[in-house]
Amino acid sequence: MAGIDTGGGHGKGRATNHEIPLIPFIDFLLCLVAFLLVTAVWSRMARVNADANVPGPPDPEKELDDQPKDKTLHIEVRGDRKFQLVWKEGTTVVNTIDVPRNEVKIGDKGDIRFPDLAKKIKTEWAKNGSHRSPTDKKKDQAVLHAENTTEFHELIAVIDAVYATTRDFKMGGKTDELSAFNVTFAVK
């Protein structure tokens, strides 16, 4: 066991050699480890992105004047019954699709998901998305129109449904899976 040895100790005074009591020290450390492990917070925090740069950053490989007008997907949260997906090219409406608002509850705090909306956005993007190539650096733009009284957890559920659509993205010989859309808010 660990000790302090001064090398002497033949005299009459108090012994100068000491044994350090390691066992209580180890017990203390083990208690401390157990306490810290029990109180440790295993983080579940994450983020969903929303970019205010509309219509997104320009294509760096083309002249600014030569940028084609991409189709943007406008998601309108219309009351309690349905969503409306509107594909627009500039200000021109290309296509409008109604999606019933079928919500699925998750957790015990009343959070919701919209799996039907996510499915519909995925099929719509496969048909109309402008940036589907794995080598394309740009993302398609989704604009969320929500009523002022909509609660934040509903907004997150809609954004979550938009981000469920993913695509492959190749860069430097490596393929990643990225969300197909960049979401922003319509501000009016």
Added chain:
Amino acid sequence: MSYGKPLSRFHQPIEVPGRRLMHHVPLEFVKKKVIGGGGRALNQEIPLIPFIDFLLCLVCFLLASFSASGELPIDKNITLPQAENVEDMMDAPMIAITGKQILVNGTPAGSTRAIEDANRLEHIEELFNRLKQAKENWSQIRPNKPFPGACILQVDREVKALVVKSVFNTAARAGFPNISFMVNRIAKSGGEG
């Protein structure tokens, strides 16, 4: 064997064989080692010092990641919504929106009541000034790096979209267009959507 008579020269004594090597070394501990018992010693010393080193490292790590109030950056008045399709957290200024207050990195920067009372999209001057200041501070500390313009919004799940849009708009105008919403990650359901 008879012990009284001297042995004849043809009579070889029987002796217990033993180790002979290094008997000439006049050191006590060498003698002890050489005599040995044959076979390995049964008593083992547990190497406590590396064990204590390991425990100390573990304690240091856990203490470093310990936070007395749980997850410190989260305002206690905020209940975050849950989402599946998320990204990992990043280091950026935190804007918290509780039921009544707007906070930037824990300090008040406006009220939600004014926006709700106006019932229209509002520019939040106090928030705008604080974010401008944060941007200037960032640029002064890192003059050679491009400003990322990112911030994270911690929003209570019941806050109205009008307040969220007002804060979103103000943050974008203050030079933070890359905005993320903090959520609780949930496991992907595996099904469509």
